[in-house]
Amino acid sequence: MKCYIILVGTELLNGMMVDTNSIYMAENLNRYGVEIVGKSVVGDKIKDIEKTIKYGKEISDFVVISGGLGPTIDDLTRDAVAKFLDKPLTLYKEEFEKIKEKFKRVNIKMAENNIRQAKFPEGAIIIDNKSGAAPAFLIDDIAVFPGVPSEVKETFPKFLNMYFKDKEKKEMYIKDILVWGLPESELEEKIYDIILNEKGIFVEFLVKNYGIIIRFLAEKNKKEEIDILKEKIYSRIGKYIFGEDEDRIERLVLKGLENNNYTISTAESCTGGMVATKLIGLSGISKYYKEGLITYSNESKIYRLGVEEEIIVKYGAVSEQTVNEMLDGLKTDVKIAISGIAGPTGGTKEKPVGTVYIGIEVAGEKEIKKYLFRGDREVVRERAALTALNMVREKL
Amino acid sequence: MKCYIILVGTELLNGMMVDTNSIYMAENLNRYGVEIVGKSVVGDKIKDIEKTIKYGKEISDFVVISGGLGPTIDDLTRDAVAKFLDKPLTLYKEEFEKIKEKFKRVNIKMAENNIRQAKFPEGAIIIDNKSGAAPAFLIDDIAVFPGVPSEVKETFPKFLNMYFKDKEKKEMYIKDILVWGLPESELEEKIYDIILNEKGIFVEFLVKNYGIIIRFLAEKNKKEEIDILKEKIYSRIGKYIFGEDEDRIERLVLKGLENNNYTISTAESCTGGMVATKLIGLSGISKYYKEGLITYSNESKIYRLGVEEEIIVKYGAVSEQTVNEMLDGLKTDVKIAISGIAGPTGGTKEKPVGTVYIGIEVAGEKEIKKYLFRGDREVVRERAALTALNMVREKL
Numbered sequence: 001m002k003c004y005i006i007l008v009g010t011e012l013l014n015g016m017m018v019d020t021n022s023i024y025m026a027e028n029l030n031r032y033g034v035e036i037v038g039k040s041v042v043g044d045k046i047k048d049i050e051k052t053i054k055y056g057k058e059i060s061d062f063v064v065i066s067g068g069l070g071p072t073i074d075d076l077t078r079d080a081v082a083k084f085l086d087k088p089l090t091l092y093k094e095e096f097e098k099i100k101e102k103f104k105r106v107n108i109k110m111a112e113n114n115i116r117q118a119k120f121p122e123g124a125i126i127i128d129n130k131s132g133a134a135p136a137f138l139i140d141d142i143a144v145f146p147g148v149p150s151e152v153k154e155t156f157p158k159f160l161n162m163y164f165k166d167k168e169k170k171e172m173y174i175k176d177i178l179v180w181g182l183p184e185s186e187l188e189e190k191i192y193d194i195i196l197n198e199k200g201i202f203v204e205f206l207v208k209n210y211g212i213i214i215r216f217l218a219e220k221n222k223k224e225e226i227d228i229l230k231e232k233i234y235s236r237i238g239k240y241i242f243g244e245d246e247d248r249i250e251r252l253v254l255k256g257l258e259n260n261n262y263t264i265s266t267a268e269s270c271t272g273g274m275v276a277t278k279l280i281g282l283s284g285i286s287k288y289y290k291e292g293l294i295t296y297s298n299e300s301k302i303y304r305l306g307v308e309e310e311i312i313v314k315y316g317a318v319s320e321q322t323v324n325e326m327l328d329g330l331k332t333d334v335k336i337a338i339s340g341i342a343g344p345t346g347g348t349k350e351k352p353v354g355t356v357y358i359g360i361e362v363a364g365e366k367e368i369k370k371y372l373f374r375g376d377r378e379v380v381r382e383r384a385a386l387t388a389l390n391m392v393r394e395k396l
Numbered sequence: 397m398k399c400y401i402i403l404v405g406t407e408l409l410n411g412m413m414v415d416t417n418s419i420y421m422a423e424n425l426n427r428y429g430v431e432i433v434g435k436s437v438v439g440d441k442i443k444d445i446e447k448t449i450k451y452g453k454e455i456s457d458f459v460v461i462s463g464g465l466g467p468t469i470d471d472l473t474r475d476a477v478a479k480f481l482d483k484p485l486t487l488y489k490e491e492f493e494k495i496k497e498k499f500k501r502v503n504i505k506m507a508e509n510n511i512r513q514a515k516f517p518e519g520a521i522i523i524d525n526k527s528g529a530a531p532a533f534l535i536d537d538i539a540v541f542p543g544v545p546s547e548v549k550e551t552f553p554k555f556l557n558m559y560f561k562d563k564e565k566k567e568m569y570i571k572d573i574l575v576w577g578l579p580e581s582e583l584e585e586k587i588y589d590i591i592l593n594e595k596g597i598f599v600e601f602l603v604k605n606y607g608i609i610i611r612f613l614a615e616k617n618k619k620e621e622i623d624i625l626k627e628k629i630y631s632r633i634g635k636y637i638f639g640e641d642e643d644r645i646e647r648l649v650l651k652g653l654e655n656n657n658y659t660i661s662t663a664e665s666c667t668g669g670m671v672a673t674k675l676i677g678l679s680g681i682s683k684y685y686k687e688g689l690i691t692y693s694n695e696s697k698i699y700r701l702g703v704e705e706e707i708i709v710k711y712g713a714v715s716e717q718t719v720n721e722m723l724d725g726l727k728t729d730v731k732i733a734i735s736g737i738a739g740p741t742g743g744t745k746e747k748p749v750g751t752v753y754i755g756i757e758v759a760g761e762k763e764i765k766k767y768l769f770r771g772d773r774e775v776v777r778e779r780a781a782l783t784a785l786n787m788v789r790e791k792l
Contacts, residue, residue, distance in 0.1 A: 011600070013432040014422055019415075026410055036409040038444060041435035048434060048455070055451055059444070204407065266690075272676030273669025276690045280668030283740065283773070291700065292690030294662075294672045300687035303727075304700065344679065377679070 002037045004056030008067035010043040021066045033170030049080035067147030069134040071113040082121040089119045171220035180211045182240045249389045250278045256396025257288040262333035266292040267326045270340040274385035305329025323359040335361040342380045356384040362395040398433045400452030404464035406439040417462045429566030445476035463543030465530040467509040478517040485515045567616035576607045578636045646674045652792025653684040658729035662688040663722040666736040670781035701725025719755040731757040738776045752780045758791040
């Protein structure tokens with residue numbers, strides 16, 4: 001089946017607002033085997049919305065719309081759908097009562113305008129919205145949702161259940177293999193022949209800041225074929241694969257800490273607390289994470305971590321020796337220490353921008369590696385932080 | 397003038413990739429007084445691209461396209477434009493030589509396919525691309541750009557210069573007023589009457605993670621009127637305004653450090669290094685930022701910062717007293733200390749989730765405040781970090 005997505009709202013056009021609704025909807029539709037054939041953003045003008053619905057209906061089996069269900073005169077999606085279908089807008093009394101009830105519950109006076117949110121094109125099926133005032137609705141293969149992301153997440157799954165109940169649903173299978181430490185071009189080269197000629201299996205590479213996803217998408221009966229492809233990929237680039245599906249490097253580190261009942265701490269220089277931030281972002285970490293030191297200056301490395309001044313003078317702050325002593329200044333079972341040159345300035349011929357020393361220690365065993373990361377300051381720091389966590393993951 | 401934006405690429409449809417190009421292009425077009433009337437995403441299918449161009453041309457004065465200029469057979473934007481205009485694709489020999497040259501320079505063997513990137517609809521004006529292989533081009537009010545963001549940023553300004561040179565250009569004036577510490581609804585209520593009836597001045601509120609923007613957009617001759625509105629807003633909510641246009645709280649902190657030649661350090665608990673990360677992200681900070689301590693556990697607060705164990709036992713880790721001692725454990729001219737409950741668990745009746753104590757010290761003068769932030773863990777941490785930096789900004 002084919003779907004066309006329409007986002008309504010002038011604020012999405014001037015570009016100051018990033019759309020996340022269409023990403024959420026597309027991912028969920030993909031799981032039902034639905035192909036997204038196009039996506040449009042339109043302003044709050046009834047004619048434009050109507051035209052876009054017409055266009056979307058022409059090239060797809062059903063149209064999904066988000067936005068323009070608010071109470072103000074700028075909210076015109078209801079009117080546009082009614083106009084396109086040549087059906088009147090009717091007041092759904094029961095829904096109006098529900099909206100009144102919602103306002104009463106939070107002790108807010110309902111504005112007169114809110115009555116608009118209980119009007120729907122005649123014949124529309126209502127989809128209940130527990131997160132906000134405006135219900136979603138479905139009519140003639142046009143499904144309309146609010147624009148607020150939390151309200152989309154509340155109503156969209158109900159729509160999917162309802163809409164695909166009686167349809168011949170393609171059961172889809174998605175498998176993500178997650179790779180770290182291999183550039184996309186090299187990855188593609190290394191495994192291209194494996195995935196080249198598979199019929200009915202859609203393979204794509206998705207570059208995320210947490211790694212590269214190799215995604216397989218196919219009908220459920222292809223699962224075994226995908227498993228075979230997966231095996232082949234593991235046997236060729238297994239050491240770069242850190243997990244599957246919902247795995248993330250930092251989550252796997254937490255799992256490892258839990259399994260071993262290990263505490264962890266971090267000492268960072270150029271990454272400036274990024275490793276700590278990633279760890280502290282995990283719910284459940286507080287039992288294991290003890291402290292993080294951002295020893296940005298040499299004084300701090302000396303005073304807080306006990307790094308010998310001589311070592312810094314002799315080898316430099318960005319060196320194996322300094323990172324080694326930074327590790328020694330920490331006191332937990334697992335330790336991470338990072339010192340590097342993130343740029344844009346500070347590079348030398350010997351240690352160019354992107355040079356980062358990463359040291360880890362797991363239950364007394366140290367490993368210190370030198371890396372050269374490419375990219376701007378932000379990218380270098382991000383890569384260094386995740387590489388450090390990945391080194392720990394490998395040892396846990 | 398009206399513009400329609402088209403983004404080409406199946407990877408943008410399945411939703412795994414967030415589009416930033418259209419935001420960049422829309423913002424820059426706004427500055428030329430161009431209204432964006434719609435935005436479409438289409439997959440790599442020549443018919444869909446062609447149809448969308450047709451639709452865009454119907455409802456706008458010119459169409460801007462990004463993506464589909466790569467060398468592979470999936471890259472079909474060139475072909476679609478040629479087909480729509482009913483013009484042949486022609487090899488631009490000079491451009492082909494330039495592409496060859498680009499590959500030679502980086503010592504990479506050019507693939508045969510790359511010849512496609514030197515073919516353009518007959519009559520197209522070439523826009524040079526120094527960041528990548530494929531040039532952009534303009535023909536019959538259709539401007540086509542690569543999909544790589546850095547290449548858009550390289551070619552789009554050249555297009556704007558060229559395209560608007562001979563056009564009657566509306567000179568636009570944009571003024572952003574930046575607000576921190578006031579919820580959007582309250583802000584709107586407080587200043588709504590000021591901005592209500594201004595003709596020809598477009599005012600919008602944009603909620604960003606670094607604050608709320610009150611944006612004025614109008615033709616240049618309205619500048620004085622906007623200045624008067626600005627004055628009125630300052631006199632009403634001046635204490636919540638932290639800057640204008642490109643100002644950011646952390647940048648203003650750095651400026652303050654520079655002016656006073658002050659060093660700075662941070663001690664964080666619930667924010668887990670976010671304040672440090674924001675500061676270290678600034679180029680030029682290394683002279684002033686000395687260290688950051690993420691004293692997540694009580695042991696760390698005691699061992700690293702010299703907080704008295706008694707104080708933690710008596711008042712709790714999340715308390716004015718503990719934060720006060722955390723400040724004392726730092727050694728710079730400017731200090732920031734934060735301890736709070738970011739959630740989702742850990743709240744009590746007395747100190748619910750969102751309770752955060754923030755202490756700052758500037759040249760010996762301390763200020764410690766208690767806040768209650770609403771939102772999930774991420775939001776609480778983000779707000780606490782920026783509020784701390786804003787407290788410092790106010791004192792510098």
